[in-house]
Amino acid sequence: MKIQKEIIDFEEGKSFKLFSPSLKNCFYWHYHPETELVYVEASNGIRHVGKDISKFTDHDLLLIGSNVPHLNFDYGIQTECRQLVLQMQEEFTQNLTAMAEFSAVKELLDRSCLGLSFFGATKETVVQKLRIMESQNPFEAVMSLIEILQILAHSEEVKVLNQEDTRVQWFMNDKIRMGTIYHYIDEHYDKKPDVNEIARIIGLSTPAFCRYFKKQTDMTFTGFVNNYRINQAKISLLKGNSVTEACFQAGFESLSYFNKLFKQHMEQTPSEFRKEHMRR
CATH class of the missing domain: 2.60.120.280 (Regulatory protein AraC)
Structure with missing residues (x-):
């Protein structure tokens, strides 16, 4: 992936x-x-x-x-x-x-x-x-x-197709800090990304990091991680994995929360998404 x-x-x-x-x-x-x-x-x-x-x-x-x-x-x-x-x-x-x-x-x-x-x-x-x-x-x-x-x-x-710039460089507006943050999320999205840990890694207090991240991405750190997880779950579903597999592979600990968040993002449940895209 x-x-x-x-x-x-x-x-x-x-x-x-x-x-x-x-x-x-x-x-x-x-x-x-x-x-x-x-x-x-x-x-x-x-x-x-x-x-x-x-x-x-x-x-x-x-x-x-x-x-x-x-x-x-x-x-x-x-x-x-x-x-x-x-x-x-x-x-x-x-x-x-x-x-x-x-x-x-x-x-x-x-x-x-x-x-x-x-x-x-x-x-x-x-x-x-x-x-x-x-x-x-x-x-x-x-x-x-x-x-x-x-x-x-x-x-x-x-x-x-997209409402915002999705180029790879978008994640690196600040080449050092955003590159480090994106790498951290990519490595930890399926575990437990910790806002305090990444703030320490790039040398900011947690409140300063949250302000910096929101300014760079127009999203909260938690919102960005959840969005990243949903995208990873979609890829997993496209590869033929079950909803449960996609949920836990993407780092969600609750299937009901995953279903709720997925529907908020996609306006359909993971099962509906999987059924629609596997019907070929």
């Missing part, structure tokens, strides 16, 4: 890569600095981008920003599935958005840290262009990519 940093290799002289990976039997929860456009050709499946876990039907087209954690979209799909993935180098997107003519594209890429799912005519048009790109020469393909980004930038056929 640990987030893995994916290292992406590009061909020499290429600013992006377009390929069709297949990781059906692999649970790959990862992130990378490159911006990614993904088309998942499947009758149904699950998208997990940042904190959002939701289902899709009749294929999906997603734009995922730099360093946003996400699960491979073909995970667990038992029916026929094909992915078409386009990954853009950081330097390419930075150079593109530095030009005034691409202000709309810059805004699109800035919003992509939330995870964007496109539908309707936008999806159909972009998928058609992606398929054409597979057989184009490098210059033609770059022109097609710029055109695709322009189409997405001006489209209103889009669903925003």
Whole structure:
């Protein structure tokens, strides 16, 4: 369940890569600095981008920003599935958005840290262009990519998956302290994270730590830990574990409290969530 940093290799002289990976039997929860456009050709499946876990039907087209954690979209799909993935180098997107003519594209890429799912005519048009790109020469393909980004930038056929920035760096606004805090929570969420202990580790009094943490995350330490546990429980349920297993693996000591908190976060019980996402 640990987030893995994916290292992406590009061909020499290429600013992006377009390929069709297949990781059906692999649970790959990862992130990378490159911006990614993904088309998942499947009758149904699950998208997990940042904190959002939701289902899709009749294929999906997603734009995922730099360093946003996400699960491979073909995970667990038992029916026929094909992915078409386009990954853009950081330097390419930075150079593109530095030009005034691409202000709309810059805004699109800035919003992509939330995870964007496109539908309707936008999806159909972009998928058609992606398929054409597979057989184009490098210059033609770059022109097609710029055109695709322009189409997405001006489209209103889009669903925003997260309401807040979920990039990995979000946890490290203060690189030393927040990095230490996040590491502590990641190591102790299934045990008993102690606000007094982490305050001591980073050299603050407990009241000062609580003020600092609330300012950085807009959440209390307990609220953040519970949110983290719920996300871990969702991942556990997606992997086929029972509600009881997911509850205790995530560090909750009471099944009734877990069910109550899960419903507050997800507006459905863990059993309903599991049943919905395992029905494939």
